[in-house]
Amino acid sequence: MTDAPMTAQAASTATAGDLLSSHLTAQAGAFLRALPLAVGEAGARPGAAAVPSAGTADLLRAVRRIGGLLHTFGATFEQTWAQESRTELRWLLNLLALEPGYVRKSSRLLGALDALSGTEADGPGMLAGHAGVPKARALLDRQLTLARTRAHTTVLQELRSARLHALADRMTLLVGEAPLLDAAGGRAGAVLLPQAAAAFTALTASAQQLPLRRASTPYGGDGLRRLGAVPPARGAVDADAALAADDAPWLRVRILVKRARYALEVCGRPAPELDELDGVLGRHQEAADAAVTAATAARTPRITPATAYVLGVVHADQRLEVEAARYAFGHRWPELPPGLDAWLEIPPAEGWGPTPSRMA
């Protein structure tokens, strides 16, 4: 590790600390601007849009990036502070994601049901005119609206909590004053690039553990019939546990894609390939979650067989979406690593520097 003192020279000779501070200042500023908006939006009636409203979306974006940087470039920060900050950011992330998650799930499941039972000019679906459709739709709608309303109450409470105020204070202090270690005084390229490369290596290693060859065979049954082997459970094999175990490595890879993506942004190499993979794995996760919801709804007591039948079709349809997302990932991934790998191995050219603002 180089111990050169921090300087405020040209970008090409910026220190790691300069670069991280400038990124964190920008993101913490975005956090602080978005927070009151998000609180105000939450105070309004729970929204029904499939995307979070502007303030919440900005807040989520800042929270994800700050958390990602604190993780990937962790060796550069004061350890206890970084660890605590990440815990609190993760808490807020989960909290903020709750309500939009139900809205998206609802729009996904009702959309699937409408497509499956559609009677459009494009051609009807396999459930067109089925007697169970209206009841299944009403059941899903009712259960998801209820869950969203509950989530809304929780979010409202927590947004007034001391915990959130403490996190906001933490972000205020972060503006311009990230608690950096001496290591941050090294040149940006020398200090940050190996850490970004490590994030990318972690992603590559995890992605290579996925059944990519199988997944990239279309209609291989990966999401429905041939889930990954489940660790020997104590009791009987349970489909919910099997599905969760099957999906887990994909969800993990999504987290690693996001981390690599944010790390590359800091290094001035935005990676649209990773954005795309993030999107594909986002669809994977949403479909997997929606499938669980359909399966759970089908266990509601006293529903009619026709309703249960329709929910079975919807469950399978969402598992098929899971399979389709894996196929899309398996199709894109192999072409991805070489380019980025090479980039991460090449020492940054002179003039390589930070592009801290205007990130999507």
Added chain:
Amino acid sequence: MTDAPMTAQAASTATAGDLLSSHLTAQAGAFLRALPLAVGEAGARPGAAAVPSAGTADLLRAVRRIGGLLHTFGATFEQTWAQESRTELRWLLNLLALEPGYVRKSSRLLGALDALSGTEADGPGMLAGHAGVPKARALLDRQLTLARTRAHTTVLQELRSARLHALADRMTLLVGEAPLLDAAGGRAGAVLLPQAAAAFTALTASAQQLPLRRASTPYGGDGLRRLGAVPPARGAVDADAALAADDAPWLRVRILVKRARYALEVCGRPAPELDELDGVLGRHQEAADAAVTAATAARTPRITPATAYVLGVVHADQRLEVEAARYAFGHRWPELPPGLDAWLEIPPAEGWGPTPSRMA
């Protein structure tokens, strides 16, 4: 049309009549040898194998080929006789296909259910451990066994009928004595090749009407969500009718594939590409039939919601198989026509001749 008299010279100068007679004699002989075996097999207990037993399989093969030849090369035969023969052969075909059809359907549906609820080392399915699986399995097994038993009774009756005896007599007369028109006296290549080409053109025209571009996009939802447009019906849109209308052009193409295949066999150009497409469309048809059975079983009165749910998953799984078969077809088809097309346009080389025996 050439009116040259029939000769019995080298294969290269064989007449159309020679070639057709030799094929029909071989197939009628196979018919007559297989018939008593098939009757004997039917007299035994109804089988549980997914493939028809040897006698029935041979009989089906001969029936399909004779019927195909009488259709494709219809201009060469005495019209009334050919028409009547085709009607009777189609009757026997449907009769013989009945019982193996239920056996295959049963093995397909129970196999799908077992895969979906499997707990093998390869990984469990999405229905692993689901409470509805044993009841759904028992329901499907019971209904299909009953249908098969009924079909068996029908087949046994009809195999003793005067109608079958009359058809056997018709086949006996066919050995060596097909009622040919004068046109059959022309050279094989000149007479038969245009008719085989017409069969192939009919296939190409029908295949091009299929939504092949859409079908060859994996996970396009063709079998589940986006069925072909259904002609405006008198009543409400009905999923069963929509599915049937959606599958119909594919089933039609399968018939045309078989006809083209048999016609090319007669012309001494066995087409393994067509065998493969026939197999793919066979899977399409079986999956479509199995999906209907699952949907019908789900309408059985007084089943539990868990049973209905499982049947919904199985229905969707079979529609997914339909979609997968369409994908496979759409993927293979475009590479096929050029080669065969060219072959059908090129006049047969000297020495081109019949290969009437040893056909699969």
